Each structure stands twice: as C-alpha cells, then as structure tokens.
Amino acid sequence: MNFFEVFSNPLRVQIMQYLEANGEATTKQISEAIRTVSAPTVYRHVNFLIKEEYLIIKEKREVRGSLERLLAINTNKLTKTAEEDIAGIAWQHFMSMFGAFQKYASSEAACWDRVILGNCVLSISDEQFKELVSEATELIHKYVRLSDEAKHTPRRVSFSAVPIDKD
Numbered sequence: 609m610n611f612f613e614v615f616s617n618p619l620r621v622q623i624m625q626y627l628e629a630n631g632e633a634t635t636k637q638i639s640e641a642i643r644t645v646s647a648p649t650v651y652r653h654v655n656f657l658i659k660e661e662y663l664i665i666k667e668k669r670e671v672r673g674s675l676e677r678l679l680a681i682n683t684n685k686l687t688k689t690a691e692e693d694i695a696g697i698a699w700q701h702f703m704s705m706f707g708a709f710q711k712y713a714s715s716e717a718a719c720w721d722r723v724i725l726g727n728c729v730l731s732i733s734d735e736q737f738k739e740l741v742s743e744a745t746e747l748i749h750k751y752v753r754l755s756d757e758a759k760h761t762p763r764r765v766s767f768s769a770v771p772i773d774k775d
Contacts, residue, residue: 609660610693610696611689611693611696611697611700612696612697612699612700614656614657614660614662615700616700616704617653618704619642619645619649619650619653620653620656620657622642623638623642623650623653623654623657623663624657624662624681625752626638626641626642626752627663627679627680627681628681628749628752629749629752629753630753631680632666632678632679632680633678633679634676634677634678634679635650635651635654635676635677635679636676638650638654638679639651642757643757643758644757644762654679658679661682661685662681662682662685662686663679663680663681663682664679664680664681664682665677665678665679666678666679666680698768698770701766701768704764705764705766708764709723722763729772737769741769744767748765748767751765
C-alpha cells in the first residue's frame with residue numbers, strides 16, 4: 609500500500625505524531641492520548657501501521673496477563689518511502705491542508721484570526737537550515753505534548769520547505 613493510502617486516514621497521522629513527539633509508547637498510552645475515538649479503533653489502526661511496517665515493536669511484556677507492546681516509528685521505512693515518493697507525500701500533505709481549510713471556511717465557526725497563512729524565502733546555509741528545522745521541531749513537539757483534544761480545539765499546524773530556483 610502506498611504512503612497516500614496509509615496516511616489518508618487522520619487517525620493514523622495522529623498515532624504517528626504522538627510517537628514522533630514521545631519516541632515510544634504502548635497502544636494503551638496512545639489510546640489514552642487520542643480520546644476522540646474508541647480504544648478498539650486505535651488498536652485496529654496501530655495494528656495496520658505495524659502490518660504496513662511504519663511502526664515497529666521494540667519490546668513485548670506481559671502486564672496482568674495481557675501482552676503489552678512498546679511501539680516506535682520505523683524511521684527506515686519512512687525514509688525509504690520519502691525518497692521513493694516525495695511528490696506524492698507533498699501532494700497528500702497539501703490536499704489534506706486544503707481540505708481542512710475548505711471545511712473550516714464553510715463552517716459557521718469560521719473565525720479568520722485563528723487561521724495563519726505565511727510564506728517567505730530564506731537564503732541561509734544548509735547548516736542554518738538544519739538548525740531552523742531542529743528548533744521548529746522542538747517547539748512543535750513542546751505543544752504536541754501539551755495537546756489535549758478533550759479540552760481544547762484541535763488545530764492543524766503545518767511546516768514545509770522546499771529549495772526554489774533563483775529566477
């Protein structure tokens with residue numbers, strides 16, 4: 609199954625984001641963090657991501673008679689997929705954002721001071737760019753850890769960059 613088919617489901621994206629922010633977790637921990645869907649639904653999507661090799665089982669342990677799996681992102685699979693289909697991944701990302709904007713714009717709750725669109729061109733070295741990405745990732749992870757959909761409005765935040773021609 610290709611990247612788009614796997615990650616066109618927003619719950620699978622949330623599962624991956626949780627693991628990206630936390631490094632590793634059990635399915636129970638993921639389910640407790642993502643309260644908008646039932647635990648069996650989270651378990652089903654986690655199993656799907658394991659089957660598709662986007663998640664790996666780092667450890668299995670028995671807890672009160674049940675088998676608990678410690679999960680992590682399979683970075684090798686993600687890297688390989690990104691190298692093979694970067695255009696498809698970008699298309700899926702931007703179409704997902706477009707869908708979110710379209711849905712929000714047509715809702716009665718639309719309040720445009722809660723929407724941010726920005727674009728700039730930076731001429732910085734590769735090392736400075738790596739530092740920018742590292743700092744932005746650290747900042748976003750801080751807020752991912754604070755995220756609580758049961759108490760607050762979910763917001764999709766996107767960060768993308770691509771080299772451009774000088775003309």
